[in-house]
Amino acid sequence: MTFYTFAKIVVKGIFKPIYRIEAIGVENIPKEGSVLLCANHISNLDPVALGITCPRPVIYMAKEELFRVPILKGIIKKLYAFPVKRGKADREALRKGLETLKSERILGIFPEGTRSKTGEIGKGLAGAGFFALKSDATVVPAAIIGPYRPFRKVKVVYGKPIDMKPLKEKRASSNEAIELIMDHIKEILLQYK
Template sequence: MTLYGFARSAVNAVLKPIYRYEVIGRENFPKEGGVLLCANHIDNLDPPVVGITAPRPVYFMAKEELFNVPVLGKLLPKIHAFPVKRGMSDREALRNGLKIIKEGNVLGLFPEGTRSKNGELGKGLAGAGFFALRSSAEVVPCAIIGPYKPFRKIKVVYGKPINIQELRDRKASAEETTDMIMNEIRTLIDAYR
């Protein structure tokens, strides 16, 4: 078993009894090929919860500062995380993300860029649209419906892949593409809340 597989099993064993998450729409997830997985962001537990509920391994961007923490910095790359400098355009992180997709893997993003303070869906940043337009990834929306309270169920909903070919064909902006992705996430939240 890989370290990723071991970490996934260990985190699941700890979180599942506490948050009793219900996973909906796992069948919507493409079985192969590059995927851009875009989820809302309501808690620090979102990355591990998405990582253990998605049917395929997920690669996440993590803020660069985490890679400077002694043990954590060495562990993060082994569990499919790579650094991003926040608050600026990080070309290296963008290249890494595109490479992950091109190699047929799943890139997980939280388009809002930070946790929601009130649990409501915020505005998405252009990065999600950038990855969607610059790759041939299937774009899967994901809604995390909380709040995270011990022994209360949360829902993780995977929607059908979003058809963004028309946006690619007419060279739409990254902002417009991100808005479309965020609308799909909002639709899932409204449908399953």
């Protein structure tokens, strides 16, 4: 058993009853192949919510500051996360993200780049659009809905995969791609809130 699987079992046993996590649309996650999983970001607990509800391991880009905390650094590395420098183009993180997708795994991204203080969805950054256009990954939008208060339900809703082919054919920009992805996340939020 991998550390990831062990951690998922333990955390799910604690987390799921406290936050009454409900997963919807899990069937929209392909059973194999590369997946770019894009979700809104409302809490530091979001990676955990996705990690315990997604049927396959999720590899995250995590802010580099987390890799400076001694104990945390070891844990998040064992959970397959890799660092990203926020606020600037990080070529190493982009390379690592594409590598993750080429190896047919799931790359989890919060396109807003930071948590929403209001709970409202923010503007998406171009990075997720770059991965969507430069890889053959299936792009799955997801919405996390809930206040993360004990015994209040948190919903994790996985939407249907987004068809990126028209944007790839017209050589769209990363900004156009992220707008499309964010529109899908907004639609899920409106439908399930």
